[in-house]
Amino acid sequence: MLPTIAILGRPNVGKSSLFNRLVGRKIAIVDDTPGVTRDRKEGETRIGGRKVRLLDTAGLEEAPPETIQGRMRASSEAAVREADLVLFVIDARSGLTPGDRAFATWLRRQAVPVLLVANKAEGRLGTQAALEAYELGLGDPIPVSAEHGDGMGGLHDAVRETLPEVAAEEEEGGPDRPLRLAIIGRPNAGKSTLLNALLGEERMITGPEPGLTRDSVAVEWTDSTGGKVRLVDTAGLRKKARIEQALEKMSAAASIAALKECEVAVLVLDALLGMEEQELRLARLAEREGRAVVIALNKWDAVEDRTAARKRLDDVLTASLAQLKGLSVVPLSAQTGRGVEKLMPAVRATYALWNRRIPTGELNRWFEAMLSRHAPPLVDGRRIKLRYATMPKARPPTVVVFGTRAEELPEDYRRYLVNGFREAFDMPGVPVRLQTRGTSNPYAEAEG
Template identity: 55%
Template sequence: MTPTVAIVGRPNVGKSTLFNRLVGKKLALVDDRPGVTRDRREGEARLGDLEFRIIDTAGLEEATEESLLGRMRAQTEAAIEDADVILFVVDARVGVLPADRPFAEMVRRSGKPVILIANKAEGGAGMAGAYDAFSLGLGEPVPLSAEHGEGMADLFEALMPLFPDPDEDGEEEDPNKPLQVAIVGRPNAGKSTLINRMVGEDRLLTGPEAGITRDSISLDWEWRGKPVKLFDTAGLRKRARVEDKLEKLSVADALRAVRFAEVVVVLLDATIPFEKQDLSIVDLVEQEGRALVIGLNKWDLVADKPGLLTELKEKAARLLPQVKGAPVVPLSGLAGNGIDPLMKAVFQVYETWNRRISTAKLNQWLQEAIDANPPPAVSGRRIKIRYMTQVKSRPPHFAIFGNQLDALPKSYTRYLVNNIREAFDLPGVPIRVSLRMGQNPFDKDRK
């Protein structure tokens, strides 16, 4: 169930600006004059991986029940009753006023979790007013600037313990939905032959000639009681060598199959593996964010070479760092060997591709990673990484929040990605990282 958060406070403390910031749109009217908001306004908010319903309320003022102000206050009290969490906002520039205190007592009596927000806290004067908010007895204030987006990381940290973990209330996947698996590779790698062996009939045309398959053909199949939709694709050659119009259409169809697949098996010819085009195909799969399995076809022709599999696995790790740990499975489509290990790897990497990591575990790991190797300093100021959250899966995508992240070296981002992959066992899947910062209100070049 989606939690509900209500924003309350006296007039003109920036409640509607905070509401707009959290929903990502200018839904609520904002003006310097107090009392612009009268009715409750609701929206769908997102902060990191927290999703919740947010309610903007009218400013709390003392008034008789019959008056307009009194009716506005009744609407705010109804929002407090409806909320799971209350954000009580004060103006850090002017500090705590006598009018704030009775309403602070009202939200305390509600028995709901309350987060005290000291808004407009940019600059030295703002921070002084934020410290003044301690006197309300609502705990430690969260200083932020809703207008400039500063302090949202601290708000996330305050909200996070009050929300259920997204892992705990996620929807169960439909067990009857077939897993979409695309088989791709260079021409004549044996893709159609392999699929014929999998489905147990000569469903696809095969032969020694390269480029027999033109359309991307989908076949429904079942492996150990699990539904699978297999996609056979045209062989992918170097773009410079693709001249025929029909072949261009076939290649476009194959690329479309990769985009719609969940797991992609890149089939290599074990007699000439890891050609430049093989690496380009893997790179394409990574860019599309698909889970990856590498199949070494025609393994029966090289199986007598001792240590070859270990050598090729090491070569894969060296040449394909962007999908480090991707399963490398020897097989023979012609002989029908290795299909079971291939499908085990497919389902395993699919599970990894869907994995979600709780924010608490991520941030515990992040602190250890930063302690072991702190981010570098820029112009004498150390880059500060505040927290991290997983914003989505399929593939795993993480957002890092902090200051001066635009100056974070790519080498440090790679360090974090490699450590995430190792710490949370994420082999064979692309990992996405977004760097997010609050805007600097004193930056004159900011639009």
């Protein structure tokens, strides 16, 4: 029996959009009209590295049992009884409603773990709005946008950590748990050739024709350090305008799915072409999903002016990928094998940084030094008073800053803190999350 995950929430909060996003195809009808989903729909998919049965339920509404809405609610309650995990979805854009609060209270009494999913949380403002959901008492809200695909990596991680009876090798931090590695890049950049070079065997079909790999292929392997790796060689991503055949659309979806499932992404570049908009888009998607990135600069043996090629790449990374400042670049030739032996040590080093947690005392000594060097600016003539910082999680490193009006912190000061954090704790090339939480202060107005 596959583990069962039920998606619950009020009508029109985006449950069916989330279901379709997680299943990877449009099974549930999506519309702005509340109550479109009346019957439970189900599909099998992989979430957090595990194959699961996913249920899309009708909306939860307060209604008499004999009405359609009442029967829809009864159907949703039946789904909870058979679920191993519930995803409770709210609309971050419209804020909490009495219905959300009532159903959260009901869910807290059920004998099933619940993850709180704040949908429609596009952008930083949406993420801030999602924080309101803490008052539901269901733990940390997971901000996502089912429509745009934002935040799915965080949801996969939360499912992986919460779903009961996870096999020992899959448990967080388990000694035998394989590192999940995705190999991504444009078609014909040499991804399959690189995988063959890492494995030391012709596992993947290769050739000069772009698009030979149509689906993602999972490969278990032990690297030279003795650690287990689960490699996924993905079909290459092309610009949307050029994805005309349905098969290529499926390949692109498989690539994105692999990125959400992985921990470290190896972005394969053709050194003769350099880093173009497609690769930048992939790197930004990896960063947005909180994945660590290592660049494999393939076909390096065919580059004539290597100094100029590296400078061009470094300039692009500095100008367009500041959020992954300092990421590792490994020049290599997958065809000849030169430099391939340096790739996995770089991956392991990046993975260690991605997993690293800073003790609270050390973090706050750094935080106080940053505040004394450059105090937060006034916003609308009022002072932002930051008090302390914590690091509740790694994977990726996440810093939460508390203080009066902390949520009003300007973007440039956020960048100042993130860059200072990277530099002080030597964390190049991994995404760093900065979240802010306001604290109640009865003298707040007097301080302004």
